[in-house]
Amino acid sequence: MSQLINALLKENLITAEQLEDAKDKQMGEKKPIHEVLCEMGFVKEEDVLNILSKVFGFQLLDIKKEKIDPSVVKMIPYDKAKKWGVFPLRKENEKIVVAMSDPLDVITIDEIRIMVNAEVKPILATKKDIANLCETHYQMDEAIYDIIKNIVEDTTIKIVEEKKVSEEFFDVSQIKGDASPIIRLVRLIIGDAIKGNASDIHIEPYQNFFGVRYRIDGYLKKVMKVPSKLFPQVVASIKVLARLDIAEHQKAQDGRAQAVVKDHSIDLRISIVPVIHGEKVVIRLLDKATAQVELSKLGMDQKDLKDFKETIALPQGMILVTGPTGSGKTTTLYAALNTIKNEKVNIITIEDPIEYLMDGITQIQLNPAKNVTFVTALRNVLRQDPNIILIGEIRDNETADIAFRASMTRHLVFSAIHTNNSIASISRLRNIGLEPYIISSSLSMIVAQRLVRVNCPHCKESYQPEDNLVGKFHSLIEAFKITDFFRGKGCQMCGYSGYSGRIAIYEVLKIDEEIKELINSNASEGEILVQAKKNGFKTLAENGMLKISQGITTLEEVNNVLEAAEERTPHEIKKGNLVEIEEIFEENKKNDDKKTKILTVDDEPDILKILNKRLTNAGYEVIQAKNGKQAIESAFKERPDLIIMDIMMPEMDGIEATKRIRAQLQTAAIPIIMLTAKKDKQSELKGIDVGADDYITKPFDNEKLIARIEMLLRRSR
Secondary structure (H helix, E strand, O other): OHHHHHHHHHOOOOOHHHHHHHHHHHOOOOOOHHHHHHHOOOOOHHHHHHHHHHHHOOOEOOOOOOOOOHHHHOOOOHHHHHHHOEEEEEEEOOEEEEEEOOOOOHHHHHHHHHHHOOOEEEEEOOHHHHHHHHHHHOHHHHHHHHHHOOOOOOOOEEEEEEOOOOOOEEEOHHHHOOOOHHHHHHHHHHHHHHHOOEEEEEEEEOOOEEEEEEEEOOEEEEEEEEEHHHHHHHHHHHHHHOOOOOOOOOOOEEEEEEEEEOOEEEEEEEEEEEEOOEEEEEEEEEEHHHHHOOHHHOOOOHHHHHHHHHHHOOOOEEEEEEOOOOOOHHHHHHHHHHHHOOOOOOEEEEEOOOOOOOOOOEEEEOEHHHOEOHHHHHHHHOOOOOOEEEEOOOOOHHHHHHHHHHHOOOOEEEEEEOOOOHHHHHHHHHHOOOOHHHHHHHEEEEEEEEEEEEEOOOOEEEEOOOHHHHHHOHHHHHHOOOOOEEEEOOOHHHOOOOEEEEEEEEEEEEOOHHHHHHHHOOOOHHHHHHHHHHOOOOOHHHHHHHHHHOOOOOHHHHHHHHHOOOOOOHHHHHOHHHHHHHHHHHHHHHHHHOOOEEEEEOOOHHHHHHHHHHHHHOOOEEEEEOOHHHHHHHHHHHOOOEEEEEOOOOOOOHHHHHHHHHOOOOOOOOOEEEEEOOOOHHHHHHHHHHOOOEEEEOOOOHHHHHHHHHHHHHHHO
16 A cells, blocks of 8 residues: 555655645544545545556456446345445456455455455456446346345344245245345345234335335234335245245245244245236235233133133033134134143144144145035044044035034034124024024034224323214213223334234123023024123123223224224135235325325424425425424324435434434335535535435525435335
8 A cells, every 4th residue: 555655646646745634534434545535635536546557557447348247247246346345347267357446455355255256356447437337237236225225134033935845944045145135125024024013014016116014903004115126026036935936927826934033933924916017915924922822811801711711621512703804713713722732632623724833733724626625624524533623614504514513422613703793693603504403502602803902001191082982982981980091192112003912802602501592492683682691791892891991992993893894705805816906906096196295304493484385386295393303203104205304403313313214124215315504515425324315405496406306206216
């Protein structure tokens, strides 16, 4: 390096005083002295490269004549090229030719040599030329890198691919290399969903972008929008992970993978269907720990729990669990089986699909293509000397008849059925053709359930529900003596939803002798309800009120669950692909009509007022925040399409707020424009370093601001 400096002095390209100034600035910075000289404007980068070429004999890059080998470009991932300030060009006599602005950086050269497993020949290039080459040849990776570069990946979550030939798993990074931004983006999405306790991930293409949504506590939540050009590679990566056909785009495909989180694994059920604008991916996250839930933690009150435990301990009888899709029926059934399983009993399940693999239990997956249906499987299971049978669902007369007759012959049978409440299940059984005497002789218990969201413990506060809602439930509120209502205000811990997790509300109908007689005599649902109430039976609404009185959930949540429309019929479920296509079509229509939303952040009311007026006149919807803390909260709550962020603000400045917004997957892709003072060059550099996409100085020109906004919005699409 001294040779280079001496040559610069000798050629009068720098002075001794400039060199001393550069050395003073270099103190504490991990930069070569010649880079500092260039940054301070004492010498041009081109002059430094010419001296390096003369003194050390390095070749200079002629970017117009250079031929780029795409296979060599792939040898160094984009994030490494960006970090090292290099660009791989081609092979020459078994060496990899790499463009570098600092060919004397032997540490970087050594790291490249190890990565590509070949000797490295550096040639001189300006930083601008290297940046242009990277932008041209790493376009796809750069778009992803800009989204994920500030996100710290959770190393405790490992996404692995399931092998067909064994139960072993290997790290998916082995497929395309650990540094692939596409692989990292997929890992981040899955890992973020697991940390957020999501049950499903929806990755869906729209006209100008693809969206990611998580289903959390039963509700779909928008997470991020990503440029549509990245979508094919993301889907291909997921297909590789699930061992699906990456060349097939016209047919539905299903596969599996696994995520390992610390010491336990989470199954990933992957479904891909063709839709408008591409393919939609849905990944169901199945945590095996869910199958181990204790009965006492499901949400039953003490009386119902006691009755349920006594009933599942009987040697025979039929126990039905009813409720719409996603109401937790499978969890209740698995919890029951886990409670009663032991080495003395033979438990066999017939499921479609098998949600969780359970030790000590024989599980059968339906396969209609091979004539493995509920009916055929049940007939064969009865020859396997079972004590306890679980039938995934009773859908027709034949299945119901065999199951109920089995429960009359020293078998304990569990199953699910689709009705709105427990008593309606009796009418449903009659409607599918079961004789009243078979129903009354076999039924031991019917459990109806729904899931309600639980108030976030970190932000729970008292509140007053709307008068019309209080009036609707007036008699129940009085009966349960509810004077105080609670809800979650919304905080970072609960993703600003106010809720954290779900709990079930139940109807537990024990079939005693009086109810058996009513069933035999074809009594109405009302007559059965009157008798059940005499025995302490509580309806779903009453159980919901009990949860409200305990501060567990809200009146609005119970109302929403009770008023929820009936679930899709089995026929509609089979048409799932069509339903998803319709959902995406409707979402596209909404997006076409929706105004672009911009978040403006500044502690000066006059600036906010000016921004609001100019952006509103330009046709944008405007949200405002007064400091960095409010900006972070608004970014998570409102999911704006773009943020305009001032730097100097109280409580939290724009630099720190931008850093935190960029560090979260859900907000990482939102474009950010920094507002800076006219001569505050240092803040501009800091802002861009933490993830700002652009900056504009105050006072700002209106036309320039709108042009910058449009440019960033186009790029993000």
